Structure formats: C-alpha cells, structure tokens
Amino acid sequence: MVWDTHKMNHIRIQRLEMVQVAMIPREPHVAAHGTIAERPVILLRIWDDDGAYGWGECVAFPTPGYLAETVDSAWDALVSGIMPTVHNRRFESPDELADYLAGAAPRTPVAAATVEMAAWDMVARRQGRSLSNLLGGTRSNIATGKTIGLGYEPHELAAQVAEARRAGYQRIKIKVEPKTALSTATEAIRAAADIPVVADANASFSPEDIAPLRQLDAAGLAWIEQPFPPASLDAAAKLQDSLSTPIALDESASSLNTIRRIIEMHGALALSIKPGRLGGHSVAREVYKLARNSGLSLWIGGMLETGVGRAHNLALASLSGFNLPGDMGPSAEYWARDVIAEPLEMVAGHIGVPAGDGIGVEVDTEYLLRATLRRHVVS
Numbered sequence: 467m468v469w470d471t472h473k474m475n476h477i478r479i480q481r482l483e484m485v486q487v488a489m490i491p492r493e494p495h496v497a498a499h500g501t502i503a504e505r506p507v508i509l510l511r512i513w514d515d516d517g518a519y520g521w522g523e524c525v526a527f528p529t530p531g532y533l534a535e536t537v538d539s540a541w542d543a544l545v546s547g548i549m550p551t552v553h554n555r556r557f558e559s560p561d562e563l564a565d566y567l568a569g570a571a572p573r574t575p576v577a578a579a580t581v582e583m584a585a586w587d588m589v590a591r592r593q594g595r596s597l598s599n600l601l602g603g604t605r606s607n608i609a610t611g612k613t614i615g616l617g618y619e620p621h622e623l624a625a626q627v628a629e630a631r632r633a634g635y636q637r638i639k640i641k642v643e644p645k646t647a648l649s650t651a652t653e654a655i656r657a658a659a660d661i662p663v664v665a666d667a668n669a670s671f672s673p674e675d676i677a678p679l680r681q682l683d684a685a686g687l688a689w690i691e692q693p694f695p696p697a698s699l700d701a702a703a704k705l706q707d708s709l710s711t712p713i714a715l716d717e718s719a720s721s722l723n724t725i726r727r728i729i730e731m732h733g734a735l736a737l738s739i740k741p742g743r744l745g746g747h748s749v750a751r752e753v754y755k756l757a758r759n760s761g762l763s764l765w766i767g768g769m770l771e772t773g774v775g776r777a778h779n780l781a782l783a784s785l786s787g788f789n790l791p792g793d794m795g796p797s798a799e800y801w802a803r804d805v806i807a808e809p810l811e812m813v814a815g816h817i818g819v820p821a822g823d824g825i826g827v828e829v830d831t832e833y834l835l836r837a838t839l840r841r842h843v844v845s
C-alpha cells in the first residue's frame with residue numbers, strides 16, 4: 467500500500483516542551499526603538515503520538531514597543547492558555563489549528579505563532595518533505611540583505627556598507643532617524659555603489675514633519691521603510707502619493723486586517739511579512755495572497771531569530787512572491803553561537819532554503835540544555 471503522505475495533515479499534540487534561552491548577539495543591535503545586547507528567546511518543541519516533532523520560536527522581544535507582546539507575556543500566554551488548550555486536541559490541518567488559535571488567543575498572535583509554526587514543521591517532517599515544499603515554495607535560494615544599525619560615524623558607516631557589499635549582500639538597509647537621515651542615506655548610497663539601499667526609520671518620523679522625508683526622496687533610496695508610527699496609515703498613504711521613492715511598511719503590517727487596510731488605501735508599495743508576528747505561516751500565506759493579488763512587493767522581515775526561526779522564515783521566503791531580498795542573514799552575522807547544529811551560511815549573498823524534512827535544521831539539544839534559563843512542559 468502506498469501512503470498519500472500529502473493528506474497526513476492532521477495534528478494531535480501529545481507533548482509540548484518550551485524553554486527560554488539567552489542568546490548573545492555577536493554585537494549589540496541598535497535601532498530607533500532601542501539597543502539589544504542580550505536576546506532572550508522562547509523555543510518550543512512539540513510531539514505527536516507517533517513521535518513526530520516540530521520546532522517553533524517566539525519572536526517577542528523582552529520589552530514592549532516594537533511588539534505589544536513581550537517574552538514574559540508570551541511565556542505566560544503559552545503556559546496558562548495556549549499550551550493546555552492545544553494539548554491532545556485534534557486538528558485536521560495546520561490551517562485549522564491556526565483558525566482555532568485565532569479564536570482562542572486573539573490578543574496574543576505572537577505567542578500563538580510559536581505553536582502554529584511548530585505544527586507546520588511537525589506535519590512537514592511527518593510527511594518527509596521540506597516545510598518550503600509544504601507551504602508551496604519553489605525557490606531553493608533566498609537573496610539576503612544586510613542591516614546596519616544606528617550610531618556609526620560617517621566613515622564607519624561607509625566601511626560597514628563597503629564590507630557588506632564585498633560579502634555579497636543583495637541589499638543594504640540602514641537604520642535612520644530624522645535628524646541624520648539624509649546624511650546617513652547619502653553616505654550609504656555612495657558606499658553601496660550598485661547595491662540597493664533602503665532606509666528604515668522604525669517609525670521615528672512624525673506625520674507633521676515631512677520636509678526631511680522630501681529631502682530623502684531625492685537621495686536615490688530603493689525604498690523608505692516605516693517612516694511614521696504604525697497606526698498612521700493615512701499619513702503613509704499621503705506620503706506615498708507625494709514621493710517617488712516607494713514606501714514600505716513593517717511595524718504597520720502587524721495583522722491581516724491592518725494589511726487589508728493598507729492595501730485598500732494604497733498606503734505602501736512593499737510590505738515586510740513576519741510570520742511570527744502575524745500568528746504563524748497560515749495567516750502569513752493569506753497575507754501573501756492578498757498582497758500579491760494587489761501587486762505589492764514583499765520580503766520576509768527579521769526579528770533577531772535563532773536558526774529555528776530563521777529556517778521557518780527561509781521556508782516561507784521560498785514562495786515566489788517574496789520578490790525583495792529578505793532581512794535574514796547567516797547565523798554567524800547574529801550570534802556568538804546559534805542553537806542549531808549546522809549554522810545557516812550565506813553564499814554570494816544568498817542563503818539556501820534547507821532541503822531536509824520540515825524546517826530542515828536540527829537543534830543542538832545539548833547546547834540548548836546548557837543555555838536554558840527556564841522550562842515548561844505539558845504532557
């Protein structure tokens with residue numbers, strides 16, 4: 467008898483094991499919303515009755531601001547609500563699990579995504595196919611962009627950009643703030659030569675103050691990312707009307723409903739998709755279809771993930787409509803040591819989509835055990 471593995475979509479989670487680890491970035495990450503010197507990360511592993519397993523990662527940061535959910539609030543939501551409610555419950559597919567979680571945990575999509583994404587990984591592993599394949603991905607390599615934080619002197623910035631260019635990155639993103647945006651962008655574009663440069667304001671401009679953005683318009687940026695606060699969609703749409711540089715939204719692209727509004731208002735020409743922020747792969751794919759039908763450009767954003775979250779992102783990024791270079795660099799760019807056994811490497815500005823079962827990477831469980839700060843098990 468030949469099993470039709472593609473139909474083995476059902477999920478019944480028999481065991482969930484969650485840990486929090488402290489990841490040490492290779493160097494502190496500086497953006498308009500703050501500096502990150504240590505990155506606590508929640509990782510979750512689930513198992514079904516047959517011993518199939520999957521990994522998920524929570525993208526929340528330790529403090530609110532970028533996201534409303536934090537590491538602690540997500541941990542609590544997982545322990546007190548999400549983990550017990552999915553335990554031993556049967557779902558016919560990852561999409562059905564995602565729908566259930568959207569109803570059961572509507573205010574904590576970031577926490578819910580941890581379980582949802584682990585379930586996708588588990589189903590793909592059980593079917594003996596890559597998550598990329600299960601999600602409908604077609605590409606085996608993802609173009610990668612480099613992000614350079616705030617706080618560099620012009621000559622340091624130029625050196626960083628030149629180094630990124632030599633390393634083969636396909637796009638350079640600089641973090642900017644209003645006072646220095648123009649000089650930073652001009653310096654970066656000069657040093658980047660033929661590589662596209664993007665300016666990410668992380669919502670640091672005020673909708674009342676568009677003069678510096680008009681100046682930026684003439685600088686030759688590939689796009690301007692998230693100039694205004696996340697809820698200022700009208701202002702973004704108005705700005706897009708008056709600039710020739712495309713506006714991209716990241717912080718604003720936080721839910722399916724908001725993304726619908728952005729598309730209706732023509733508030734941006736590009737969006738950053740982060741499955742761990744949207745509630746998981748299922749919602750991310752809905753957003754993907756919507757945005758693609760509306761002609762928006764898309765890329766997969768980064769949340770300083772470990773190799774687990776990054777492998778999830780690579781699988782999703784393999785869908786052909788993610789037509790802009792992603793924010794995902796190689797493991798070594800971020801961490802003194804990653805939690806996965808084989809670090810994700812970059813070749814000529816591209817990272818290979820792991821071809822193994824599921825997310826295609828294995829966690830170094832011995833190292834994980836040593837790095838674990840707290841642990842919660844439901845079985």
Ligand SMILES: [Mg+2]
Nearest residue numbers: 666691692716
């Ligand atoms: Mg951004």
